[in-house]
Amino acid sequence: MEGLKFVLVFFLLAVASSLTFASDPSPLQDFCVAINETDGVFVNGKFCKDPKLVSEKDFFFPGLNIPRNTSNPVGSTVTPVNVVQIPGLNTLGISLVRIDYAPYGGLNPPHTHPRATEVLFVMEGTLYVGFVTSNPENRLITKVLNPGDVFVFPVGLIHFQFNVGEANAVAFAGLSSQNPGVxxxxxxxxxxxxxxxxxxxxxxxxxxxxxxxxxxxxxxxxxx
Structure with a gap:
């Protein structure tokens, strides 16, 4: 229960932060539930569903509490919750991911999010995390995180997470885009x-x- 409270507080803080510092344009309507269209030009975001046809399903995603399988070559699995999973996130400038790491050695490999800053919250385990600053310094900034710790990866910078504990690790991250990319x-x-x-x-x-x-x-x- 305490862990879930931490996640709730973290997510609310991420939402509040994204409303102020989101990298995506601010919406000009209550919502724009995404729909798939084959005609037209995609400039930024997706086409909107008729608001009269919107339902609670457009704003809902179940099962983020379920552990994911990490028996793969890198020892981690990322479960995204972005505009693809929740169409109602379209234009809202925020998304969420769950990351599961195998015991010692589970790695979320070096990667970037071209359209989002990431705020990582560790729920279980011990992670060695870091990011590299841009040229010419290319400075590595790292930290070992334990349950309850939070770390920020600035938009566009290469970053990673590595499980240095003997048990499984779980982290949740908020991103300042409904479609952060990776x-x-x-x-x-x-x-x-x-x-x-x-x-x-x-x-x-x-x-x-x-x-x-x-x-x-x-x-x-x-x-x-």
């Missing part, structure tokens, strides 16, 4: 489709071309 660095650089020209990566990373070829042939797991 770019996992290894997947994007070495697992793009079609592949980046190996000559580009050989020179960029100062690696032997055989190493680049090896990395591009690996299976890059998507934990989202």
């Amino acid at each position: 770019i996992t660095i290894g997947n994007a650089v070495f697992g793009s489709e079609p592949p980046i020209n190996p000559d580009v990566l050989t020179k960029a990373f100062q690696l032997d071309k055989s190493v680049v070829n090896f990395l591009q042939k690996q299976f890059w797991w998507d934990n989202n």
